[in-house]
Amino acid sequence: VKKAELLVLIIISSTLVSPVASATSLDANQLNVVRQNCTMIQKTLHQVQSSDKVARINRGRMYESVIKLLTTLNSRVALNNFSLPVLTDTTLTYENEFGGFKKDYNAYEDLTQSVQTMKCSQSPQKFYDRLNQVRSARNELANKVKLMNSLLNVYDEGLIMLEQQIVSKKINQSPGVPQQ
Amino acid sequence: MINIDKQQLVNLVNKHKFSSLIIGVVLLSVFITLFNMTLYIKSGASSLDLSRPDYEQLRTQTKDSVSDSEAKFSPTGKLTTLELDQFKKIYNDKRQEESKLGDFQDESLNDASLRLDIQTFSDISQ
Numbered sequence: 001v002k003k004a005e006l007l008v009l010i011i012i013s014s015t016l017v018s019p020v021a022s023a024t025s026l027d028a029n030q031l032n033v034v035r036q037n038c039t040m041i042q043k044t045l046h047q048v049q050s051s052d053k054v055a056r057i058n059r060g061r062m063y064e065s066v067i068k069l070l071t072t073l074n075s076r077v078a079l080n081n082f083s084l085p086v087l088t089d090t091t092l093t094y095e096n097e098f099g100g101f102k103k104d105y106n107a108y109e110d111l112t113q114s115v116q117t118m119k120c121s122q123s124p125q126k127f128y129d130r131l132n133q134v135r136s137a138r139n140e141l142a143n144k145v146k147l148m149n150s151l152l153n154v155y156d157e158g159l160i161m162l163e164q165q166i167v168s169k170k171i172n173q174s175p176g177v178p179q180q
Numbered sequence: 181m182i183n184i185d186k187q188q189l190v191n192l193v194n195k196h197k198f199s200s201l202i203i204g205v206v207l208l209s210v211f212i213t214l215f216n217m218t219l220y221i222k223s224g225a226s227s228l229d230l231s232r233p234d235y236e237q238l239r240t241q242t243k244d245s246v247s248d249s250e251a252k253f254s255p256t257g258k259l260t261t262l263e264l265d266q267f268k269k270i271y272n273d274k275r276q277e278e279s280k281l282g283d284f285q286d287e288s289l290n291d292a293s294l295r296l297d298i299q300t301f302s303d304i305s306q
Contacts, residue, residue: 033296034296037294037295037296040294040295041294041295041296044288044293044294045289048288048289050235050238051282052282052284053227053228053230053235053238054238054241054242054282055281055282055283055284056228057228057230057242058242058243058281058282059278059281059282060228061243062274062277062278062281065274066271066274066278069253069267069270069271069274071255072253072254072255073253073267075255075256076253076254076255076256076257076259076263077259079255079256079257079259080258080259082259102224105224105227106224106227109224109227131289131294134289135289135290138284138289139284141284142283142284142285145283145284145285146283149278152275159264159268159271162264163261163264166259166260166261166264167261170260170261
C-alpha cells in the first residue's frame with residue numbers, strides 16, 4: 001500500500017510539476033512595455049538568481065544530511081529485524097528526487113543565464129517567451145521542494161509504524177508473555 | 181601549410197628534445213585544464229561555486245555546514261522507543277531547519293514584480 005502511495009504521490013506531482021511555458025503573442029503595446037523594462041528585468045533576474053543560488057546550496061546540503069540520517073535509521077531498523085519497506089522505499093525515492101532537484105536547478109540556472117545575456121530590446125517577444133520558461137522552470141523547482149517535503153510526511157507515517165512494531169516486540173519479549 | 185612527415189617529426193623532436201618536452205607538457209596541461217573545465221561546467225558545479233569575488237556577499241548567506249547531528253545517531257545497536265525518540269528529535273530539528281530555507285515559491289518573477297503588470301499583460305499571463 002505504501003509503495004502505491006509513493007507512486008501516486010510522484011505521478012500526481014509530476015503532472016502538476018510540468019506546466020510547459022506556452023508562447024504568448026504580444027501586441028505592439030506590450031512589446032513596447034517589455035522593450036522598455038527588459039534591462040531592469042534582467043537586473044531583477046540576476047538578484048533572484050543570486051538568492052536562489054543560496055537556496056540551492058543550503059537545500060542541497062540539507063537534503064544530503066537528511067538522506068544520511070534516514071539511511072542510518074534504515075540500517076538500524078534492518079539490523080534489529082523490523083520489516084518496514086516503507087522507510088527504505090521512501091528514502092530511495094527521496095534520494096532520486098534529490099537527483100531530479102539538482103537537474104531541475106541546472107536547467108533553471110541555464111535558462112536564467114540565457115535570459116540575462118539576451119539582447120532583449122532587439123527581440124522582446126523572444127525575451128518574454130524565455131522569461132516564461134524561466135518562471136516555469138522555477139515553478140518546477142518549487143514543486144520539487146513540495147514533493148520532497150511530502151515524501152518526508154510519508155516517512156513520518158513509517159516512523160509511527162516502527163514505533164508500534166517496537167512496542168509490540170517489547171511486549172512479546174517481556175517476562176510472563178508466552179513467546180510465539 | 182607545413183608538410184612534415186612522421187620521420188621528419190621524430191628527427192625534429194630528437195634534435196630539440198628539451199623544447200619538445202616543454203611544448204609537450206604545455207599541451208598536456210592545456211588538455212587537462214580543458215577536460216577539467218568541461219567537467220566543472222557540465223556537472224553544474226560552476227553554477228554553485230561561490231568562491232568568485234562577486235559572490236562574497238552570498239557566501240555569508242550560505243550555511244557553512246548543516247549540523248552534523250546525524251552523526252550522533254549510530255547505524256548499529258539496539259532499537260527501542262528511547263533510541264527512536266532520540267532519532268525523532270534529530271530528524272524533527274532538521275525538518276524545522278529545512279522549512280526555513282528558500283523554497284523558490286516567492287512571487288519575485290511575476291509580471292507585477294517585474295513591472296509588466298499592465299492589464300492586458302495580466303490577462304494574458306493568467
